[in-house]
Amino acid sequence: MSEDQPRIDLKIDPALEWRLRQAAVIAGASSLSQFILDAAATRADDLLEQNVVLPAATFDELKASLDETPVANENLAKLGDKPRPYRWR
Numbered sequence: 001m002s003e004d005q006p007r008i009d010l011k012i013d014p015a016l017e018w019r020l021r022q023a024a025v026i027a028g029a030s031s032l033s034q035f036i037l038d039a040a041a042t043r044a045d046d047l048l049e050q051n052v053v054l055p056a057a058t059f060d061e062l063k064a065s066l067d068e069t070p071v072a073n074e075n076l077a078k079l080g081d082k083p084r085p086y087r088w089r
Contacts, residue, residue, distance in 0.1 A: 010036075 024035035054062065
């Protein structure tokens with residue numbers, strides 16, 4: 001990381017630091033900082049994927065397209081007539 005990149009300073013309980021260091025070693029992380037950043041980034045991605053926020057104009061377009069009458073798709077209809085390669089239980 002270069003010097004001009006933002007920093008995050010954390011104060012943590014010694015027991016938590018020990019747990020994080022142990023987990024970082026088990027995970028094979030290059031450093032405790034890298035382990036924490038990877039874990040935080042993964043959690044952030046999960047939350048952002050679950051909570052998509054659309055601009056109002058994009059939402060209005062999406063809603064309008066869902067309200068439109070669907071157009072028949074002949075290829076999709078043919079595909080539905082083919083035998084399935086699996087069975088539902």
